[in-house]
Amino acid sequence: MHRARKRFGQNFLQDDGIIYSIVSLIQPSAGMHVIEIGPGLGALTRPLLRNLDQLDLLEIDRDLVAYWNQQNLQGLKVIEGDALQFDFLAWAKNPEGRTGLCKVVGNLPYNISSPLLFHLVGAAKEIDEQVFMLQAEVVERMVAAAGSSDFSRLSVMLQARYDMEQVLEVPPEAFDPQPKVNSAVVRMIPRQDFNLNDAQWSALEKVVAAAFSQRRKMLRTNLQAFADRIQLTETELKARAQDISVDRYMEWARILAA
Template identity: 30%
Template sequence: MSSTEPDALLGPADIRDLAAKLGVRPTKQRGQNFVIDANTVRRIVRTAEVRPDDVVVEVGPGLGSLTLALLEAADRVVAVEIDDVLAAALPATVAARMPGRADRFSLVHSDAMLVTELPGPAPTALVANLPYNVAVPVLLTMLERFPTIERTLVMVQAEVADRLAARPGNKVYGVPSVKANWYADVKRAGSIGRTVFWPAPNVDSGLVSLVRRTEPITTTASRAEVFAVVDAAFAQRRKTLRAALAGWAGSAPAAEAALVAAGISPQARGEALTIEEFAAIAEHKPAPKTDEDQPSGSSE
C-alpha cells in the first residue's frame, strides 16, 4: 500500500471550508452529521479491523472524512452516496488529498436501498457512519444483497446500537436485534461523543460490530418466512405469541399448534426468543385453509 501524507485526513477547518465551497448545509432529512475529527475516523477503521486486502463499501460518505481513513488501510473503497452535490465532489477530494490511492476509490451515486451491484471486486467489509433515519433498513439490505461482506462496523444512534446488539430478554430486544442476528454475530463496539460531528447531533452515537455467520441458520424456512414471523411477533410485543401470531397463522389455535410443534410455549413473548426459535416457528406455519376445508353450511 502506498503511503499517505500525514495531513491527508479532514479536520474541522477542512470540513467547514469544503462545505462552504460546495454550498453544503447538512440536512436533518438525510440524517447528515459529518465527522470532523481525524482521530475518530482512524479509531473506527481500527475497530473495524480493516485489512490491507479488504474491499470496503461505505454508505453515506458525505464529505469524505471516513472515506480517506478507509483508503489508508484497505485495498479498495466503494462509497455509495445519494446526495448529488456530495457525490459529485467526493472523487475530487480523494484525488486531491490522497492522489496515490485515488485509483483505489469508486463512487456509486445512488440510494443505498436501491443498489444491487457494486463496481470492482466483491466487498469484504462494510464500514459506515449511517444516516440515523435509515440506519437499520440500509444495514439489513446491504447484508442481504452482498453476502461476501464478512465484517461490518457501523456508527449509528446510541439507542439504535443498543437495539441491534440486544440479546433475548433485554427490554430493547426487537425486530432489528433478531434480523441482524440472522446474518451475523452482533455486539456493541464502542461509543462516540457528540462533539466529533458537525453539526453536533442531539444524541450520542454507538459503534456496532457484525461478523457474518460462518454457517447460516439451520432451517428449511426462507429468510422471508422467518422475518414474517419476527414482524408479526413484535407488532404486538405485549401479547403472548399465541395471540400475536394469530394473524400470521390464520387463527390463535393455529398459532398455538405451530408454537407447540416448534417446541415453544404459546404463552411466551417475542422478546424472549432467539433467531433460531423464530426459524423453528416459521417451519411449522400451517397451510392456508381452502374452501374445501370449510364445514358445509358455514356462513363464512
C-alpha cells in the same frame, strides 16, 4: 464548504480519536474490497484510502458526489446512488481482482438505518464484515439479548444472520452539526452457521413480525395464526415476543416453511 443536509440525515464526524478507533477496527489493507456508505466530507474516507488500493464510495447527495469527483484521489471510485436501492450483492461479487476481505462501512444516516440494515442482509453471504456508526439506541436494540426490553424484531432478524457487538460509544460532540442523540459503533460479521433457505427466511420474517406486532400481548394472541403448526408450549403461550430466543424463532421458521 458543504453544509450538512437534514433530509439526508447528515452529521459529519470530526473527532480524530473516534476516527482513529473506527479505522483501526476496520483494519484496511491492500487487496481488501471496501465500500463506504455516505462518506460525508471524508472523516473515514481519507484514512481508509491511505491503506487501500481502491475504495468505493456510495453517496446520494449530488453536491458531495461532485466534491469527491473533484478530489481526483487515486484509488477512489465514486458511485452516485441511494444505498436503499444499491445492489450490494452484485458489488460484493465483483471485486475487480482484489484478494482481501470484503467490507461495508459507514456512518449511516439515522433516518434510514433500520431499512438499510435489512436491505444489506441480502448480500451477507458475500460480505465478510460490516462496521457501522448508528444511533446508540438502534445499536442497543441490534445487540440486545432475549428477555430484555430492547429485544425487538430488529434484534431477532439481525442476530439470526450476524454475530454482532457494540464496540464503541460516540458522544454528540464528535459531530458537526451535533445530533440530539448518542451514537455507537457496531461490528457485524455474517454467521458461519447460518443455514436458512429463502423460504425459511421469509417464514422467519412473518413469524417475528407477528410475534412483535403487539409487544404487550402474549404469544397465544400474537401467534394465533401459526399456533396449529408451531405448537407453542404452555410457557410459550404465556410468554411475550421478547422472551423467545433467536434460535427458537428460527426453529419455528423451519417448521412453517416445511
